[in-house]
Amino acid sequence: MNVLPNLDRIVPTVARAAAEQVVSSAEMLTSLSGFLRRQYQFILVVIAACLCLGVGYYMATPSTYTATASLIIDSRKNQLFQQQSVLGDIPIDSASVESQVQIIKSETIALAVIKDLRLTDDSEFAGSPGLIGTVTGWIGDVLGSDRSRSEFDKLRRTTESFANRLTVRRVGLTYIIEIGFRSLSPDRAAQIANAVADAYVVDQLDAKYKATKRATSWLQDRIKELREQASAAERAVVNFKAQNNIVESGGRLMNEQQLAELNSQMVVAKTQVSEAKARLDRIEAVLLADNPESTVDGTVADTLNSQVVSKLRSQYLDLATREADWSARYGRNHLAAVNLRNQMAGIRSSIMDELRRLAESYKSDLEIANQRAASIEKQVDQAVSASRVTNEAQVSLRDLESKSQSYRALHDNFLQRYMESVQQQSFPITEARIITQASRPLKPSAPKLSIVLSIAGAAGLLFGFGLGRLRDLSDRVFRTTDEVEAQLQAHCLAILPRIEPQLNLPAPTGPRGPRQVVPDGGLYWHVVHNPFSGFTESVRAIKVAADIAARNGAGRVIGFTSSLPNEGKSTVAAGFAELLAQSGARTILIDGDLRNPSLTRGLMPEAEVGVLEVLSGKRDMSQVMWREPETGLDMLPAVIPSRHAQTSDVLASAAMRNLIDDLRKRYDYVVVDLSPLAPVVDVRTTTGLIDSYVFVVEWGRTKTDVVQHAMNSARHLREQLLGVVLNKAELKQMSRYGYGGYYRNDYYRRYGYSE
Missing domain, CATH: 3.40.50.300 (P-loop containing nucleotide triphosphate hydrolases)
Known part of the structure; x- marks a missing residue:
């Protein structure tokens, strides 16, 4: 491949793109600098105006104090009085912690604190009645309106003011929650922050106690029902066994044990039949062979395992050795060699007679083995038939036993939970605990002059740039x-x-022409x-x-x-x-x-x-x-x-x-x-x-x-x-x-x- 021409085309393209990017950046910087040169005075005026508004806000806003208390949602539960929660051990994750933050912000906690500290009587939260409140109360008395409605309105105003002053946040990714409260009084801020933390802990304890009480009542009814169901299921199992003659021994059914023993006997009987048939087939093969030498073959003695045949074979082999030696010395027709061969023929005849006798014996053994195998097979068939009937009944039995075990396990589990519920009801424990009590703040938290000026300056800069850009866009005249x-x-x-x-130029002198x-x-x-x-x-x-x-x-x-x-x-x-x-x-x-x-x-x-x-x-x-x-x-x-x-x-x-x-x-x-x-x-x-x-x-x-x-x-x-x-x-x-x-x-x- 010719790469150099491609490089010659690619390199200028890349260089041109880089140059265009540099030029574009330079043009952007030039445009920005030109915009700042044109509008910097206006931007500074807008920033100064926003700073003045920020200073005015700072001077007009009363100082408030924020006190902060900290509590932790402890994931390691106290196991002193309980082994396991009745409602289940739910792991504490980020969603759970955020849920607790919302619970602390809830109206339930707010109402508990308002009622405990009587904040409805505090003018900072409920507001001073003043002339309007007096006139409203007088009109209500004249018209006979319900006083509880005015109390309800006061409570709602106090609750809204309380929620606006309360801040609850999670510290990073930890299980720690900070509770802050803002008030005009530093002592009041610390008091209310601690009251919110205590109210949350009490609310958690009360929620656990009520949940445990409801669980205990429900468990009692459920345990009674499960006890009756477990007893009925166990009685059904016993009655079914009696009706179907199901007897167990050592954890197994009797017919299963009998069938296993018959199977073992059948395997042994079939093995014996195979061995007897193999011996019979071998000896018949030797008898049917025309070769005389096969009768003295070494495999015959080894296969039949007959002492008589083995002894005759040994004699035959000795005579064969002597005959071969004498034939080699004196010739095959020598009288001594002929006698030896005659003796060998007699031994072979004796071996054949012994083999015929063994064949008859093997036939008898084979018939006996076949009869025994047939008898055992008949007993197996009978046992299998009986086992099929028992197995059909066993299916229903297993269903009844499973049902009985399930009811019994549920009963035991619910009984254990009931004991734990009783224990938790006696010793309610919450995962939340206060780790830092709110103390009296030494300096106001808001408004802060630096933050106010920073926000005002940032807003002024933003508005200045925006309005300056609008002025630039609306300035439809020629300047460059x-x-x-x-x-x-x-x-x-x-x-x-x-x-x-x-x-101040000098006047022209001299005569002036037409x-x-x-x-x-x-x-x-x-x-x-x-x-x-x-x-x-x-x-x-x-x-x-x-x-x-x-x-x-x-x-x-x-x-x-x-x-x-x-x-x-x-x-x-x-x-x-x-x-x-x-x-x-x-x-x-x-x-x-x-x-x-x-x-x-x-x-x-x-x-x-x-x-x-x-x-x-x-x-x-x-x-x-x-x-x-x-x-x-x-x-x-x-x-x-x-x-x-x-x-x-x-x-x-x-x-x-x-x-x-x-x-x-x-x-x-x-x-x-x-x-x-x-x-x-x-x-x-x-x-x-x-x-x-x-x-x-x-x-x-x-x-x-x-x-x-x-x-x-x-x-x-x-x-x-x-x-x-x-x-x-x-x-x-x-x-x-x-x-x-x-x-x-x-x-x-x-x-x-x-x-």
């Missing part, structure tokens, strides 16, 4: 370049800080008077973007617009045009807001004619144009003597197109201050005139949905958009969004920037 690029899908050219008019613009301390001239400010540097960023767009063939006619009025588009347009003129570019600034020519009112308030007269042919360009002599910026005002309803037609007219084409030839940049998008539709008719648009958005004020709606309503403008400018940014607040300080820190001051 990332928000602009993410929501508008447009490049953010610059963030312009908020500027203020300069009131249609000459004189700079003053207004916002429009901030770029001229403060070339090293952050505002001017941000306007330079717009100029750089415009220069790059112009080199790329995007055109040099730039329009400035916004979503709503008063977002500062005219100020930005004037500053941009002044900066272009200062750099040596031939620039003209046109007031294209024919509905509200604020640029004309701010820069050329004395103008009487403007762009409308040029478009209508009443005046020439040179007769209406104004100039700023310091920068060389030309300005074309818009003078509206009365409200004009067809301004969009004017901007879309052929005369306006011819004017813009003429200005393209005469100037390097044509800057047009247009009307806002939302109130009027004038800007939408200029997409054929304007090469690039700069969209001005007021920082931290204009809603994002307003800007998005305005830009979506002019889709051609979006296609020709040079970028977005955030205007009127607050430097102090910008630091919360990761900006702000860069206009004021030492690094920027080294380059001559001023606030």
Whole structure:
């Protein structure tokens, strides 16, 4: 297998996933830090408010004291007076301990303590009657209502107050239970805690005594019933044996013993038959054989075990040995060898006669053995028949005996339990015992200032983060370049800080020519008077973007617009045009807001004619144009003597197109201050005139949905958009969004920037 190509694909994938995870973590941390920078003041205010509420609660709440008593549920029961619980030894587990906790919290224990300590008369628990109680009692007397009802209400109020002040908990996984009680008096708290522990122990003893008493009464009736049932069952067993002739000896039935003995005799008889038949078969096989030598075979003597045959065989073997020796010496036909063979033949004849006699004897033995086996087998069959009858009766007998034994065992067991119950009734013992008595607490348990302040601080932090997040989500405005690029899908050219008019500038001197613009301390001239400010540097960023767009063939006619009025588009347009003129570019600034020519009112308030007269042919360009002599910026005002309803037609007219084409030839940049998008539709008719648009958005004020709606309503403008400018940014607040300080820190001051 080629593993290396797979590794080449896997390693970059893993590395890319790890890098994405790191980037995601970094983005999360950046988002969190930005959130804290924006909302930390609000979060601190919420925390401070919660802390003040906590201090107020601490000062208004009276001090209470908590006393604690401890008891243990002992799993090792005292065996001094009892051997076994009548109700059974139930092991103590976690569920049992938790059950005891709930018993201590029960109303039974509470009522016992309330009654014992007369807590219904204590104003801390039952409450002081006061004026309302007096009036209620008087009305009850007049109406004749039942006084017990008021006593019942007082008891219920006391019980509820008691339950609210009582705390019972298990210590870890142990069998120890802590009982705490909270009261305004430390002595009262200790007294009630000890009373609850004592009441629980007494309740356990009383419960055991009552349970034992009920068990004793029930056991008496049950023992009497079982005694009668056991006696009746035993009598039934005796009567059944007598009726069915069932006799036992040594723990066994007589017919069973007889059948066992007959079986043993039958096995012996069958063994004898087999042996007799085997001997008979062997001797008959020898007699039927034609070979004379088989009569003197060694196995015959060994099998038959006959002394006569054995003696004759020994003689035969001696003669055979001598015959073989003489035949070898003198030859087979020698007279002595012939005599020996004759003697051997006589011995073989004697052996055959003896074998025939033995065969007759074996036949007799076989017949005797068969008769004996048949007799024993007949006796076994008779015994089996009798045993079957007895066994059928034995089934019923065993049922009666089992029933009798069960009744007797139950009687004995219940009798033993009865004796134990009587013993426990005399000496009731509980598993619970008090190990620590509650003592008078030395200091109050609540309220604790540290806990109150911790809870208040934690709540304040939680509420602060939650409300801060809600403020963040509800803050649907533009504050960062990332928000602009993410929501508008447009490049953010610059963030312009908020500027203020300069009131202490010296008045201009020298003669003033016709249609000459004189700079003053207004916002429009901030770029001229403060070339090293952050505002001017941000306007330079717009100029750089415009220069790059112009080199790329995007055109040099730039329009400035916004979503709503008063977002500062005219100020930005004037500053941009002044900066272009200062750099040596031939620039003209046109007031294209024919509905509200604020640029004309701010820069050329004395103008009487403007762009409308040029478009209508009443005046020439040179007769209406104004100039700023310091920068060389030309300005074309818009003078509206009365409200004009067809301004969009004017901007879309052929005369306006011819004017813009003429200005393209005469100037390097044509800057047009247009009307806002939302109130009027004038800007939408200029997409054929304007090469690039700069969209001005007021920082931290204009809603994002307003800007998005305005830009979506002019889709051609979006296609020709040079970028977005955030205007009127607050430097102090910008630091919360990761900006702000860069206009004021030492690094920027080294380059001559001023606030």
